[in-house]
Amino acid sequence: MSRQVSRTAKSIVAFLALTLVASCGTLPRSGPNKREIYAGSVINGGDAFIVSVNPRVTAATAVTPALGFSSEFRNASALGADTIRPGDTLGLIIYENVEDGLLTNAGASASLIDEVQVDSAGMIFIPYAGRLRAAGNTPEALRRIITQRLDEQTPDPQVVVRRLAGNGATVSVVGGAGAQGVFPIERPTRTLTAMIAAAGGVAISPEIALVNVSRGARTETAYLSDLYKNPSMDIALRDGDTIYIEQDTRAFTVLGATGAQNRMEFETEVISAIEALAQVGGLNANLANPTGVFVFRNEPEEIAEAVMGRDDLTGTQRLVYVLDLTEPNGMFDARDFIIRDGDTIYVTEAPIVAWNRSVAAIFGSLGQIRSAATTVGG
Known part of the structure; x- marks a missing residue:
């Protein structure tokens, strides 16, 4: 009688364990599989366009930051290093080729006009020459301006201009x-x-x-x-x-079956999908599905229309780009596809990984069941 109870207990526990494993929905994993991502596409009632990367898509999405000077x-x-600026203090010496000059004292041939300050408007005042713009000129340019003005008043004036003070x-x-x-x-x-x-x-x-x-x-x-x-x-x-x-503060996120899962900053001005994967150590050889490398991105309307070949889209669109590294040109497409700020790169797991995980879960559970059944059956 005890043996029959033991067999019955083992059968019940085994049935419950298998039922639990079958009904648990998903086993622990890094994220959605390839089939589940495709199930979220627009054609399946989702809200994202799923697009396979090819040279046309690569060209349409190759947008780099528009930086530069106007x-x-x-x-x-x-x-010029010697350009005069507001606030500078200038010193002028004016030589006149006459005994009784406009600016010189009796018996002197030169007049010293010391500490002429350039006002906030960049102007100075010189007797008989008037108000002149000094700021923006070099001392040599200002010398020529003053000479030209004074030449109308006195014959052949000679002018020397120098900066006495000012930070430049x-x-x-x-x-x-x-x-x-x-x-x-x-x-x-x-x-x-x-x-x-x-x-x-x-x-x-x-x-x-x-x-x-x-x-x-x-x-x-x-x-x-x-x-x-x-x-x-x-x-x-x-x-x-x-x-x-x-x-540069631009960054992208890498998740799934890769060497590391992290938020990565751009290491160069332009980075491709292959380079982005390399930054995290590439694909995990024991887990990754090389046919299922996805790039999730919110695309501006004009780029989304160019990619989809449509003209009826409105506003920013969710696009999921698919890279199949096993295709003949797959590596080239991944090399040419440009990653942008805010992108999420996700690498799915190979189907065999899910199978192995399920088998391990079942047989691991059966091992625990046997132990429990043995205990129950005495």
Whole structure:
């Protein structure tokens, strides 16, 4: 009788265990499988368009950050190191080729006009020459202007102009520079890259360094690497400019059957899907399904329409891009597909992994069942 009870108990426990495993829905795993992702597509009643990556899709989605300086910044001429500015104090000596000159005292051939300050409007006043614009001119340019004005009053005047005091033009360098501070615009440091070099270069990776230039109420941004690739981006500086160097904050997330699951920052200005996977150690050889590499992204309307070949979409669209690394051109497509800020890359598990997990769960449960049944049956 006890043996019959033991067999009955084992059968009941085994049946309950198998029923539990079969009805549990999903076993522990890193995320949805390939079939479940496709089930969420628009054609299946979901809210995401699922698109296989090919050269046409790669070209339509190859959008990189539109950074760079405007023509107003790029066309500004280099500022002279000796340019006169409001607040500067000037000294003038005027020689007249007559015994009784306009500005000279009796018996003197020269007149010293000392400590002429440039007012906030950039102007100075010289007797018989009138009110003149000094700011923006070099001492040599101002000398010619004064000479021309006085030449109408006295024959062949000779003028000497020199700056007595004044800090000259300066810029502020802050952020991720080698040295932060206020630096003068001098002959060797009239351009942006020269000033950055004078400030000790950058203390962050040059590949992801952003250079912001604030001029008045306007701020424009460019990648540091672009300043060297495109010489027109190496703009001339202006008095009062602020140069702020910061690290690129763009990032993407990698999940699923990869070497690591993490939020990753961009290590270069442009990064491809292959490079993004490489940053986390590539696919997990024991888990990954190379036919199911997905990129989840919210696409602007115009890009979504280009990808889908439609003109009836409205607003931002959810797109899921599929990369099959086993296809003949799969690796090339992944190499050319550009990852953008905020993307989520998800690698599905191979079907055999789910099968092995189910088998392990069943036989693991059966082992526990046998132990329990033995205990129950005595």
